[in-house]
Amino acid sequence: MEFFCQSLLLLLITLIASICILQKRKLSGTKTLPPGSFGWPLAGETYQFLFNKIEHFLHDRLQKHSSEIFKTKLLGEPTVVLCGPGANKFISMNEPKVVKVWYLKTQRRFFNLPDQPPHAAAKPNQGAVASAPVKILGFLKPEGLVRYMGRKIESITHQHFIKHWEGKTELKVYPLVKDFSFALAYQFYLGIDAPHHVSKFGSRFDDLYSGIYSVPVYFPGSAYYRALRAASAIRIEIQCVIKEKIDALSKGEVMDDLLAHIVGAELSGKYVPKIEISNVIMGLMNSSYIPIAITLAFMIKQIGQRLDIYQKILSEHVDVIRSKGSGAALDWDSIQKMKYTWAVAQETMRLYPTAPGAFREAVEDITFEGFTIPKGWKIFWAVMGTNKNPNYFDEPESFDPTRFEKNVPAPYTFIPFGAGPRSCPGKDYTRFVILTFIHNLITKFKWEVVLPGEKVHGALIPIPAEGIPIRLHSL
Known part of the structure; x- marks a missing residue:
């Protein structure tokens, strides 16, 4: 019996080894592939990617292979991970010529994106769908933000502080800024400020965001x-809101939210079907509110732990009030003057990145740094892979906003909003919201962090374990 079990085990090991060897030969052929491992049969290194901290996943393999390019297998696909300034420049300058966007199965299912074979020709109506985000860029640029939403963003921020901060001596920052960011997104994108709408769908969007990087297994209780x-x-x-917008606009009502802007274009025959509008809006909302909340939460923590940073930000915002006049609304000129505050925000995004990277697909065989990325292979573009690399940032674990004031980072070493034709369209919205919130906070309160050594959870995005509790003092 023991001999039989040992023989069976040996046979199983031999079978697995044979599968790995055959798979490697099939994938590599005669090409010089990047260093790396495809991991386990079928699973590859998906578990390590999804459930270990992304910076550890990258660091361990970059150290092992002494290269900023390595191969792996993620979500059933042979994948090359690109990490470094050269890779950032290469991807951003060669899209869509030699690389194209590739969506995870979760993204395709959640946002009704085309589930076509990798090299199939695009369907006739896909050009219009793909162009949808381009047509709304004017609304998301600084002049559009100030024109349509400047006063509303500041008003919502002001009301948030009255309701949730004033009169409090202790509170948890992260849940509050997450609620604020979501309520603002609801107003900005949908034109809805009814609290019952926001509370009803806040948890829905939390579930949606959590499911993007999940294993696409459909059973009750799973993240997917x-x-x-x-x-x-x-x-x-x-889609119900879209119908309401169409009815209101047809009656001549004036609305200045993003959805009304899009529906108005659609009504004049210049846009895409309603189902595509809902997908675009849902995608924009999903990608904006959590990153803003994370950046604000950790930024507030860092300011609360460093009196020197607090004093310098306060001085900058007092100057802004003096220049624009007390009671006057913030405009883009005021935002531009908050240079040090934005440097603090950038340093926060460097240490607590909210976007681990993005997937692409090789349109043709690609030669990069002497290695071949075969046509059809997937590419994980690790945009945050340079953030804590000592080759690009001195003392990378220290919080030092001055690195964004004086000798700014070298090109392509820090790209929190991506780069190239598909860089984040909401970067100006993010900047406007973060700086407006800090402006209201720093001119009203001073605070101390209760748990300086609070743990950070999350594999792909950082989440404060205890919500960042602080003690609050009104000025």
């Missing part, structure tokens, strides 16, 4: 299951 149900409910909600 919850996210798929949330996406369906959100889409129905947005």
Whole structure:
């Protein structure tokens, strides 16, 4: 019996080894592939990617292979990970010529993106769908933000502080800024400020966001299951709002939210079907509110731990008030004067990145740094891979906003909003919201951090374990 078990085990090991060897030969052929490992059969290194901290996943392999390019297998796909300024420049300058966007199965299902074979020709109507984000860029640029939403963003921020901060002596920052960011997104994108709408769909969007980097296994209770149900409910909600917008606009009502802006274009025959509008809006909302909340939370923590940073930011904002006049609304000129505050925000994004990277696909065989990336292989573009690299940032673990004031980082070493034709369209919105919030906070309160050594959870995005509790003092 023991001999039989040992023989069976040996046979199993031999079979697995044979599968790995055959797979490697099939994938590599005669090409000089990057160093790396495809991991386990079928699973590859998906578990390590999804459930270990992303910076550890990258660091361990970069150290092992002494290269900023390595191969792996993620989500069933042979994948090359690119990490470094050269890679950042290469991807941003060669899209869509030699690389194109590739969506995870979760993204395709949640946002109704085309689930076509990798090299199939685009369907006739996909050009219009792909152009949808381009047509709204004017609304998301500084002049559009100030024109349509400047006073509303400041008003919502002001009301948030009255309701949740004033009169408090202790509070947890992260839950509050997350609620604020979501309520603002609801107003900005949908034109809705009704609290019951916001509270009803806040948890839905949380489920959707959590499901993006999940294993796409559909069973009750799984992150994918919850996210798929949330996406369906959100889409129905947005389409109801679209119908309301169409009815209101047809009656001559004036509305200045992003959805009304898009629906107005659609009514004049210049846009895309309503289902695509709902997908675009849902995608924009999903990608904006959590990153803003994370950046604000950790930024507030760092300011509360460093009196020198607090004093310098306060001085800058007092100067802004003096120059624009007390009571006057913030405009883009005021935002531009908050240079040090934005440097603090950038340093926060460097240490606590909210976007680990993005997937692309090789349109043709690519030669990069002497290695071949075969046509059809997936590329994980690790945009945050340079953030804590000592080759690009001195003392990378220290919080030092001056690195963004004086000798700014070298090109392509820090790209929190991506780079190239698909860089984040909401970067100006993010800047406007963060700086407006800090302006209201720093001119009203001083605070201390209760748990300086609070742990940070999350594999792909950082989440404060205890919500960043602080003690608050009114000025």
